[in-house]
Amino acid sequence: MKNENEIINSISDKRRIIEIIAVTITGIEKFIFMDALNWRLPYIITAIVGWTSYTIYRNIKTKGILKYWGFRIDNLKEVTVKVLPFGILSVAAFFVVGYFQHTINLTWHIIPILLLYPLWGIIQQFLMIGLVAGNLNDLKSTTINKYLIILLTAVLFSAVHYPTIWLVVGTFILALLYGFIYLKSRNVYVLGIFHGWLGGLFYYTVVNRDPFLEVFGKYLEK
Numbered sequence: 001m002k003n004e005n006e007i008i009n010s011i012s013d014k015r016r017i018i019e020i021i022a023v024t025i026t027g028i029e030k031f032i033f034m035d036a037l038n039w040r041l042p043y044i045i046t047a048i049v050g051w052t053s054y055t056i057y058r059n060i061k062t063k064g065i066l067k068y069w070g071f072r073i074d075n076l077k078e079v080t081v082k083v084l085p086f087g088i089l090s091v092a093a094f095f096v097v098g099y100f101q102h103t104i105n106l107t108w109h110i111i112p113i114l115l116l117y118p119l120w121g122i123i124q125q126f127l128m129i130g131l132v133a134g135n136l137n138d139l140k141s142t143t144i145n146k147y148l149i150i151l152l153t154a155v156l157f158s159a160v161h162y163p164t165i166w167l168v169v170g171t172f173i174l175a176l177l178y179g180f181i182y183l184k185s186r187n188v189y190v191l192g193i194f195h196g197w198l199g200g201l202f203y204y205t206v207v208n209r210d211p212f213l214e215v216f217g218k219y220l221e222k
Contacts, residue, residue, distance in 0.1 A: 002047060002062065002064045003064070004064075004067075004068055005152055006064075007062060007064055007068045008068070008138050009140075010062060011138070012047050013139050013140055013141045015040045016135035016136075016138070016139060017135075019130060019135055020132055022131075022134070023127045023128065023131050023132055024156070026047055026051075026127060027156065027159075027160040029043065030043065035047060038218075039156075040214055040215045041215050041216065041219065042195055044215070045124060045133055047123065047124045048119070048120065048123050051123055051126065051127065052123075055069070055071070055126070055155055062141055066082070068162060069126060069130045069131075069134065069186070069188065070125075070126070070129075070130050070134075070182065070186035070187050070188035070189070070191075071126075071188060071189065072186070072187055073189065074188070075181050075186075075187050075198040076189065077085075078185055078187075079181060079187040079191070080190050081157075081188040082181050082185070082196050083177075083181065083190055083199070084089065086177055087194050087197070087198060090198055091198070091201060093142075094201055094202055094205040094206050095205055097203035097206050098206050101206070101208070103205065103206060103207070103208035104204070104205050105204050105205075105208065105210070106204055106205075107204070107210070109204075109210055109212035109213065110200060112162070112198045113200040113203070113204075113212050114196070114201075114214060116196075117196035117197070117199060117211070118193040118195070118196030118197060119192075120139050120196065121191075121192040121193060121194075121195030121196030121197075121199060122188055122189060122191075122192025122193065122195075122196070123192070124157075124192065124195060125178065125182075125188045125191040125192040126188045126192070126196055127152055128153060128156065128157045128160075128175065129153060129157075129175070129178050129179060129182045129188065129191060130182070130186070130188055131154075132153050132156060133149050133150065133179050133182060133183060134182070134183075134186070135209070136149045136152070136153075137149055137201065146183060149179065149183070150176060150179030150183070151176075151179060153175055153179050154171075154172050154173075154175035154176045154179060155172070157171050157172070157174075157175040158171045158172035158175065164207060164209075166206050166207050167202075167207060170202055170206075174195065174198070178191050178195075
């Protein structure tokens, strides 16, 4: 198994750029399949299966790349300690904003969302923070300022959540924090799980939307 430096050196800048482009295309497809066509579940399943297959393929070709990307458990506690205070403050803020907006709607639908959304959150963090921020940070041909990398990643991540302004603002702030944490302590498990839990709760307290019905509603009606 290669160590991290060997893995970094083995990945060409061309592959890194291609991965960033592929992530960008995946984000653009969200506007087509989720927003325009309302094919939310097929899009999510396809993205999960497709990118999971890619990680398996890359791990077969380059042993150790999963850990390099942040699929690791050796620093779970370290990263959790960094994210937890933000998570607690965020939850408190959600309920305060939701109370004044009268948008708190905690139905039983939140339970399956809090169970399933972390998986989608891990995939999103792998794509946006892992492949975009990570690849930009490790380019060999050029050096990009870390603050600029984090800002660009946050802008891209928030733009994918347009047109819901609350989601655009919330994901921008989240991506800024996650960018700093990831580039110091790579772990997409912690970031993805917190993303899923915070995102799910955000929908039912601030955004006043029910992602369970949005994703599964039309299938349950049949």
